[in-house]
Amino acid sequence: MTNQTRRTALKTLAAGTAAATLPLWARYTHAQSAAPIKIGFQQHVTGIGAAYGRWYGRTTQAAATLINETGGINGRPVEIVAEDDGTDPKRGAEVVEKFATQHNCDVGFGTLFSHVVIGSAPRAGELKLPYFVVSEGHHVASGMLNRYTLQPGITDVKSQVQAMAPYVHASLGKKVTMIFPDFAFGHDHRDYFSAAMEAQGGEILAKIAIPPTETSFTKYFPKIPRDTEVLYHVMVGPAVLTFVKELGEFFGPSAPAIFGFIDSLEAVDITSPGLEFLEGSYFWEGNPRYAQADQSEHDAFYRSRVGVDANGASVTDPTDVSTYAHMFGCWETLHVIKAGMEAANYQGPDDRGALIEAVEAMTDMPESREHPQGAKVFNGKTHQVFGHQYISRVEGGRLNVVHTTSIEDTLYPDEVDYTTQPL
Amino acid sequence: MQPRRILKQLQLGLALASAPAAQAHAHASEQSLVLLLPTDIYTGAGVAAVAATVVLLALLPAGAMARLYRPIPLTRLSLKALKPFTSLAAFALLALLVWAGLTGPRDPLSNPLPLFVWTVYWIGFITLQATLGDLWAYLNPWTGPFWLARKLFRPWSYARLPPELGHTLGIIAFLGFAYLLLADPAPSDPDRLARSVATYWLFTFALTLIYGHRWLQRAEGFGLMARAYARLAIFGRWKGKLHAGLPGWQVLHKRPFPLGPSLLIVILLATGSFDGLNETFWWLGLININPLEFPGRSAVVWQSTLGLLASNAALIAVMAVTIALGLRLIGARTGIAQGLRLFAPSILPIALGYHIAHYLPSFLVDGQYALVALSDPFLTGADYLGLGQFYVTTGFFNTTATVRVIFLSQAGAVVAGHILAVMLAHAIAVRDFGTTRGAALSQAPLAAFMIAYTLFGLWLLASPRF
Numbered sequence: 001m002t003n004q005t006r007r008t009a010l011k012t013l014a015a016g017t018a019a020a021t022l023p024l025w026a027r028y029t030h031a032q033s034a035a036p037i038k039i040g041f042q043q044h045v046t047g048i049g050a051a052y053g054r055w056y057g058r059t060t061q062a063a064a065t066l067i068n069e070t071g072g073i074n075g076r077p078v079e080i081v082a083e084d085d086g087t088d089p090k091r092g093a094e095v096v097e098k099f100a101t102q103h104n105c106d107v108g109f110g111t112l113f114s115h116v117v118i119g120s121a122p123r124a125g126e127l128k129l130p131y132f133v134v135s136e137g138h139h140v141a142s143g144m145l146n147r148y149t150l151q152p153g154i155t156d157v158k159s160q161v162q163a164m165a166p167y168v169h170a171s172l173g174k175k176v177t178m179i180f181p182d183f184a185f186g187h188d189h190r191d192y193f194s195a196a197m198e199a200q201g202g203e204i205l206a207k208i209a210i211p212p213t214e215t216s217f218t219k220y221f222p223k224i225p226r227d228t229e230v231l232y233h234v235m236v237g238p239a240v241l242t243f244v245k246e247l248g249e250f251f252g253p254s255a256p257a258i259f260g261f262i263d264s265l266e267a268v269d270i271t272s273p274g275l276e277f278l279e280g281s282y283f284w285e286g287n288p289r290y291a292q293a294d295q296s297e298h299d300a301f302y303r304s305r306v307g308v309d310a311n312g313a314s315v316t317d318p319t320d321v322s323t324y325a326h327m328f329g330c331w332e333t334l335h336v337i338k339a340g341m342e343a344a345n346y347q348g349p350d351d352r353g354a355l356i357e358a359v360e361a362m363t364d365m366p367e368s369r370e371h372p373q374g375a376k377v378f379n380g381k382t383h384q385v386f387g388h389q390y391i392s393r394v395e396g397g398r399l400n401v402v403h404t405t406s407i408e409d410t411l412y413p414d415e416v417d418y419t420t421q422p423l
Numbered sequence: 424m425q426p427r428r429i430l431k432q433l434q435l436g437l438a439l440a441s442a443p444a445a446q447a448h449a450h451a452s453e454q455s456l457v458l459l460l461p462t463d464i465y466t467g468a469g470v471a472a473v474a475a476t477v478v479l480l481a482l483l484p485a486g487a488m489a490r491l492y493r494p495i496p497l498t499r500l501s502l503k504a505l506k507p508f509t510s511l512a513a514f515a516l517l518a519l520l521v522w523a524g525l526t527g528p529r530d531p532l533s534n535p536l537p538l539f540v541w542t543v544y545w546i547g548f549i550t551l552q553a554t555l556g557d558l559w560a561y562l563n564p565w566t567g568p569f570w571l572a573r574k575l576f577r578p579w580s581y582a583r584l585p586p587e588l589g590h591t592l593g594i595i596a597f598l599g600f601a602y603l604l605l606a607d608p609a610p611s612d613p614d615r616l617a618r619s620v621a622t623y624w625l626f627t628f629a630l631t632l633i634y635g636h637r638w639l640q641r642a643e644g645f646g647l648m649a650r651a652y653a654r655l656a657i658f659g660r661w662k663g664k665l666h667a668g669l670p671g672w673q674v675l676h677k678r679p680f681p682l683g684p685s686l687l688i689v690i691l692l693a694t695g696s697f698d699g700l701n702e703t704f705w706w707l708g709l710i711n712i713n714p715l716e717f718p719g720r721s722a723v724v725w726q727s728t729l730g731l732l733a734s735n736a737a738l739i740a741v742m743a744v745t746i747a748l749g750l751r752l753i754g755a756r757t758g759i760a761q762g763l764r765l766f767a768p769s770i771l772p773i774a775l776g777y778h779i780a781h782y783l784p785s786f787l788v789d790g791q792y793a794l795v796a797l798s799d800p801f802l803t804g805a806d807y808l809g810l811g812q813f814y815v816t817t818g819f820f821n822t823t824a825t826v827r828v829i830f831l832s833q834a835g836a837v838v839a840g841h842i843l844a845v846m847l848a849h850a851i852a853v854r855d856f857g858t859t860r861g862a863a864l865s866q867a868p869l870a871a872f873m874i875a876y877t878l879f880g881l882w883l884l885a886s887p888r889f
Contacts, residue, residue, distance in 0.1 A: 043530065045530060045531055045532055045611075046531065046611055047717070047719060047720070048717045048889055051817070054815070054817070057530075058814070081529060082528070082529060082530040082533070083529045083530070084529070084530060084531050084609075084611060084612065086608065086609055086611075086719055086720055086721075087717070087719055088608065088718070088719020088720055088721050088722070089718065089719060089721075089722075090608065090719060090721040090722070091608060091609055091719060091720075091721055098529075103529075115716065115718060115719075116719075181715060183713055183715060183716060184716070185715070185716065212713045212714060212715040212716075213704045213707070213708055213713075213714060213887075215458065215704070215887045236715060237455075237714065237715045237887075237889070238454040238455045238458060238887045238888060238889070239455065239458060239887060240455055241455040241456065241458065241459055242455070242458050242459060245459060267821070268455070268821060269821045269822065272456065272821070272822065272823060273459075273823045274459050274823075307812075307814055313818070314814050314816055314818070315814070316812070316813075316814045316816065317814070317816040317818040318818070319816075319818030319819065319821045319822050319825075320814075320816040320817060320818030320821065321818070321821055
């Protein structure tokens with residue numbers, strides 16, 4: 001949390017007790033209660049998610065500050081109660097419990113890592129605490145979780161991956177070789193993308209699984225079939241730059257088209273030495289890191305509030321690259337919570353069920369300050385939002401968007417109807 | 424348990440086990456740039472530097488070591504009289520921090536208590552204690568309150584702390600701290616940390632009231648660690664004066680530690696080494712954990728605890744064998760316990776080198792959070808340090824140039840620690856065995872161990888970690 005936001009958050013608290021004396025807070029006095037709406041923020045402050053957690057925290061504080069400046073929720077200020085879950089599923093469940101029983105939070109929010117979501121959601125369901133995750137996992141829409149868990153601010157990996165296939169097939173090539181880490185994350189990409197590519201009439205020539213602890217990749221590259229037109233990679237972890245470098249050394253100038261997910265290089269400066277090979281390659285981006293020529297006023301506004309420059313880095317340190325492709329989810333989810341609470345005329349924990357129903361009733365979310373990443377459609381049955389995806393090409397050391405998918409490209413048949421579960 | 428609940432648990436278990444949509448957001452970090460650096464060359468150079476020191480020492484005249492480690496007298500001035508008051512101030516600060524831990528923000532990077540314990544004290548203070556001198560003697564949070572209790576009440580007689588216990592209780596207390604650091608699921612949680620700190624303070628204070636100063640001397644782990652590290656410091660009191668000298672001069676000139684603190688020194692190094700080893704892909708492979716989807720500390724509590732204990736047992740055994748072998752080589756009649764008492768302090772610089780190297784990256788980040796907290800200590804919206812809009816940055820982990828500087832600083836700390844250790848061990852041997860030849864021979868196994876440990880330390884820094 002930054003000094004600035006900490007101070008702002010504090011002012012929020014102080015204002016709660018001194019509402020009448022401050023003009024800004026005078027607007028809250030018409031509310032039935034001036035007590036803050038407490039949003040429990042399950043943050044990856046420590047553990048393997050910490051790099052993401054820092055940016056999720058910064059975005060969340062920026063959104064909360066904005067909401068408070070513009071009248072709060074139902075005339076009440078918002079207070080973010082951040083608890084560290086250590087990126088640890090067991091602690092995640094404990095944190096959810098603390099939100100409900102110790103901190104008297106109205107909702108829980110903000111979890112990224114799938115295993116923490118999966119470990120925490122059952123407890124949220126038992127405690128009937130609305131739990132808004134920002135995880136992009138398919139676990140919400142797959143039906144694995146419960147009525148109290150929703151993902152209204154970020155799309156899921158299944159829709160992201162399948163939406164890539166039409167563009168890859170039409171513009172990059174029909175014969176694809178996939179390289180992925182040999183565990184669940186990589187397997188999701190393998191399964192979703194190969195199905196979507198085959199549905200387009202394309203062909204997966206080879207699926208090369210790399211053990212998660214591997215740190216040198218040259219021995220795997222000869223397995224790439226010679227007639228490969230597109231190489232699809234989703235490597236992650238500390239060896240990812242080594243992977244990119246070795247791939248570049250292996251292919252030299254005669255490489256096939258290369259397509260990857262920005263997860264590999266999220267928060268990494270793509271102009272780092274050794275990454276020159278990325279020039280000309282393609283990436284999925286959840287939200288374009290570099291401000292584009294046709295940047296919307298909403299994206300500009302969002303960047304300025306979070307303190308991110310036109311290259312996706314912190315305004316105070318151009319080398320501090322943000323997790324731009326994902327962190328908008330916190331901003332948008334907080335605004336969905338606000339909209340849901342206002343629609344349900346939320347007054348307190350007794351209205352939690354009404355809040356769930358209000359969010360389930362949402363459908364279109366137009367591109368706006370509240371949704372700077374783009375327009376979205378929420379599916380109340382599966383508790384999952386769907387939206388545009390971006391494909392960018394590395395050109396001159398920056399990522400330029402070359403294709404924006406339609407929302408229809410990201411849709412798939414419902415796998416669950418949470419509204420049939422009791423509240 | 425209700426059948427339905429069992430079913431739910433079972434479903435959850437299955438869900439976790441299959442986790443079809445698990446993601447890997449463990450993003451490319453500083454370590455990914457380290458893996459691109461020519462770390463083999465750096466490692467080779469570091470090991471060669473330590474080996475060259477060993478050779479050089481064997482050629483030096485015996486008197487040279489004594490001259491090198493002769494401290495310079497500075498002043499007779501003593502601030503000893505201030506100790507009760509500085510201690511009371513430290514106690515007041517600790518109480519304030521515990522209160523902040525219980526009532527302040529839940530975020531461990533905003534709450535002053537975890538920032539103080541893990542960044543200011545554990546990284547910063549320990550480094551200062553080991554380089555500058557025995558600051559703990561002034562900042563020990565028990566001595567002042569104990570002094571005050573004795574002033575306020577009539578003197579009472581203390582119970583006898585069985586001498587056969589030696590420093591065992593202090594070592595156990597330190598291992599408890601090491602457990603919190605390395606194996607506890609949530610060492611930074613402000614509430615839990617506040618309770619742990621308050622409980623340990625009260626427990627220690629109560630037993631100090633019962634057993635007197637002896638408790639603080641022998642059974643209190645933090646003091647034991649602090650006094651061990653202070654032996655390495657540049658400044659120290661000797662013969663009634665403050666002296667300054669090459670790190671290690673106090674080891675040579677002061678009476679050797681008893682066996683307990685000597686063992687603690689080995690434990691400090693073993694614990695520090697495990698805190699580093701436990702992040703490597705090698706270790707995670709050993710405990711069968713996928714580093715790219717690390718399941719969190721709570722999933723590896725037992726593995727970490729056993730690893731910590733095994734590391735300690737292994738290093739104590741290696742040290743004992745190495746020292747005993749060296750003593751045999753020159754036919755010395757010194758026993759293993761005496762040998763450990765003499766030579767264990769020589770690895771203090773290695774322990775400190777690791778400490779600095781291992782924590783440098785987190786200090787660079789958490790130090791910023793501590794600065795923010797210091798600028799606004801009471802969460803009143805103050806900005807005493809004039810930071811303005813201050814965003815914590817980790818940008819220096821993102822460029823090759825800065826990562827290289829950080830890596831070389833870490834490697835430099837490790838190598839410098841080993842060079843100082845080799846020198847100190849040699850100086851101890853020269854002092855006790857008279858000749859350079861005898862000293863070099865007696866040191867051969869320990870020196871070989873230190874060269875190997877340099878390799879290990881640099882491998883730790885350069886190997887893939889999560």
